[in-house]
Amino acid sequence: MGFAPGRAVVRRYWRGGRISFVSSMVVVADDDRGLRLWQPAGTTFWRLMTPDGRTHHDGTIDELGPMELTPQPWLGGPIMPFHPADGSPWSVWWFFDEHTGDFAGWYVNLEDPFRRWDDGALGGIDTADHALDIRVAPDGSWQWKDEDELADKTGHRDYWDAAGAAQIRHTGEAVVELIEAGKFPFDGTWCDLRPSPSWQVPSDRPAGWDRPRQVG
Template sequence: MAGVVSGQTVDPRPTATTAPDGARDLGIAPFLSPGGQIDWHYRKPGWQTGDASNIAPMRVVRDDERGLVAWLAAGSLLEGMGAPDGQRIRTVALDQRWLVERTRIVEEWWGNGVLRIAPTGTPWSVWLFWSDATGTDWVFDGWYVNLENAHQRTGSATHSSDHVLDVEIDASGEVRLKDEDELEAAIEQGRISADEAEQITRHADAAIGAFHGGHWAFAQEWVDWRPDPAWTIPQLSDLPR
C-alpha cells in the first residue's frame, strides 16, 4: 500500500519483496528489547534460497511502532555478496556488475560504528556516520540515506532490498545524490526496470524532503546518541539459505 512522506506519494516496496513467508511489516509487535541482536538483511529482488545476500548482525537501540533503530559496531563480521573470484562485488566493472554470479563472502566492517534507522513503511533507511568515534567527543560526518524496500520482519531479523541509488547529506546539511551511474547500469542489465527506477528517483526526492521537513530519523538525539559500552559485538549467524 502506498503512503505519503513529506507530501509525496511513495510505494514502500517498488521492487519485489524478498522477506520469508509470514513476515510482518516493520512497526508491528512483537518487538525486540534494546541491546538484543537483530540481523539486518538485504536481498536482491526475486531472491531464492541459496542466493547470496548482505547480512549485518546489529544491536537493537529501539524497536517500536515508529520503526527500528540499530547499531552496527566497528569490527563486526558481515555476510556480503562477492564476485565469482571472491572479491567484493564493487570491484566488478560497472558494465558487468549486475550480470555476474554473486557468491557469499564474509568481511569485517572496517569503519567506525554506524547507527541505522528504518522508519515504518518508508522505502529508505537513514544511516549516521562519525569520522571520529573515540573518546566522548565524537565527530559527526553526516547522514547516508539508503533507498530500499520498506522493511519486513521475522523473529530477530529484518529484510529489505537495496535500490542502488542513495542520498548523502553532510553534517552541514548539503545534499547530493549518489550512484546515479549505477542506477542507470542496473536498468540496462535488468536488475530493476525503468518504471521501478523512476519510483526510486521519486523516493530520493521524498527522502530529501523528509530531511528538510524534520523527520524524526534525522533528529539531533541520534547525532548525540552513543552505544552502551557494555555491548559486545554480535556474532554473524551461519543461517540456512
C-alpha cells in the same frame, strides 16, 4: 511484537533470490518511530563477491558470474541504521567517528520496506537495495550517490524496470525535501547517541542466518 533493546539481530539484503549482504547488529530501540540498530566499528559482515573482489556495485548478479558471501571488516566508525515504522522504502544510517564517537553524518539507503522475522533464537529483518543513495553532511548539505548504478541496472530481470527506477528516484527526492527542511530524521535527533558497552555482536553468523526470505 518489536525486538527488545540489546538483542542481537541479523540484517539481510536480497537480490536474485539470494542473500547479497548479511550483518549482525544490536537493537537500540524498536518503537512507534521505527527500528534502530547499532553496528560497532570493526564488525564483520558478509557480502556477495567474486573471487577477484568485485561486488554488486560493479555489475548485475548475472553479469558478475559466480559469487560467494565473503567476510569483510566494517571500515570506519560505528553506524546506527534506522528503519521507519511506517514502511517507507528507505533507511537512514547515522555515522559516528571511530575515534571520538561524534556524529559524522547521515546516509540514506533507498531500499524495499523492511520485513521483520523472529524465529525465537534468532530474529532479523530483510530488504533489497535500490542502488541510489544520498550522503548527508552534519550541516545538512547532501549529494546523490550511485546514480550510474541505478541507470545501469534498470531493465535487468533481477532489478527494476524504467517505472521502478522512476519511483526510486521519486522516493529519493521526497527524502531530499526532508533533508533540506531539516525535518526528522535530519533534525539532530539521536546525533548525541553514545553506545552502551553491552552492545556487542557475534563475530560469526549465528545459526539460522540463512533462513528463507521474509516476504510478508
